[in-house]
Amino acid sequence: MSARHLSIGSSCPPKVQGKLRLYTSDFCPYGQRVKLVLNVKKVPYDVVNVNMKQKPEWMFKIHPERKVPALDTGDKVFVNSLDIVNYLDAKYPQPPLYPSDPERKAKDQELIVKFGKVVTAMNNAFHDKEKKPLEHYMSGVYEILQEFERELESRETTFFGGEEPGMVDLMTWPWSERAKLPYILRNEDMNFPKEKYPKLIAWRQAMQELDPVKKTIIDQETHLKFLVGYLRDDPNPPFDDL
Known part of the structure; x- marks a missing residue:
């Protein structure tokens, strides 16, 4: 899995030159969609994981609704997994993910x-x-x-x-x-x-x-540990150390 999930009171990591920045969570299926497309197209990117129950304050600067996944291209921030992957398919056409017909x-x-x-x-x-x-x-x-x-x-x-x-x-x-x-x-x-x-x-x-x-798969036992914590009223579900 990626680095720990950042929450309230944290600082946003500096961007990595030459890479797209994906804000998501290791356990977010919508973020996994974006990772899959980035991986297939071999687009360089880095990931900043966010605690989805206690999103950090700096996420307001990324997107006014603090939505994840969010893809920062350097020029624009895209949210909504389908909008993001359609942007990526148009921007990085190889390999194409839709039929030409x-x-x-x-x-x-x-x-x-x-x-x-x-x-x-x-x-x-x-x-x-x-x-x-x-x-x-x-x-x-x-x-x-x-x-x-x-x-x-x-x-x-x-x-x-x-x-x-x-x-x-x-x-x-x-x-x-x-x-x-x-x-x-x-x-x-x-x-x-x-x-x-x-x-x-x-x-x-x-x-x-x-x-x-x-590269994106998480085993069922880890998924389950996360879900049990996330679905109860726990402000700090076990995003990390699973």
């Missing part, structure tokens, strides 16, 4: 938007504000995953981007990495019907073997 690109963008329902379901399951059974939050996820399974089957490729990962692959990976966590938090079996998703199972195995992905 406009219709195929539109399809990939559509898939990323649809995956947002999975993101919302998992976030709701983690926070459990409605105090409902897990199935209440996750009921629509398998239907969306079935559409992704059919899409991989029709493309006849390992990744959504072809023989190399594209934007769809990179934007969905962080939640695949965390897929079991809502169930582990509740001591429930996931009972994922693997036989219905052979393409996605193979995709997941292939993704975690990629070097740009390996």
Whole structure:
């Protein structure tokens, strides 16, 4: 993992010449999206990790709402993971992460938007504000995953981007990495019907073997320790020393 997470009362580290600056957290899936794109494109960057429950005062100078992830290019600060990665794909075109064909690109963008329902379901399951059974939050996820399974089957490729990962692959990976966590938090079996998703199972195995992905992966035990602290009313969840 990266350096410790900075909080209230800290000082912002000086920028590193020749590198983009990413403000995020090691445990932020949206920040992981940005890291994946930066890694695939081999863009030099450094990371400043922020305690998301006690964001330092100097973050107001980075962004008025202190949002993370935030990418400082030296000329401008971008927030929102999708805005950031689209900027990076345009600024650093190699390797391209969207198809050159406009219709195929539109399809990939559509898939990323649809995956947002999975993101919302998992976030709701983690926070459990409605105090409902897990199935209440996750009921629509398998239907969306079935559409992704059919899409991989029709493309006849390992990744959504072809023989190399594209934007769809990179934007969905962080939640695949965390897929079991809502169930582990509740001591429930996931009972994922693997036989219905052979393409996605193979995709997941292939993704975690990629070097740009390996650089961002956090093991489940560490994820779990963080989540247990983060989801309770703890102003200092265990960002560090895990």
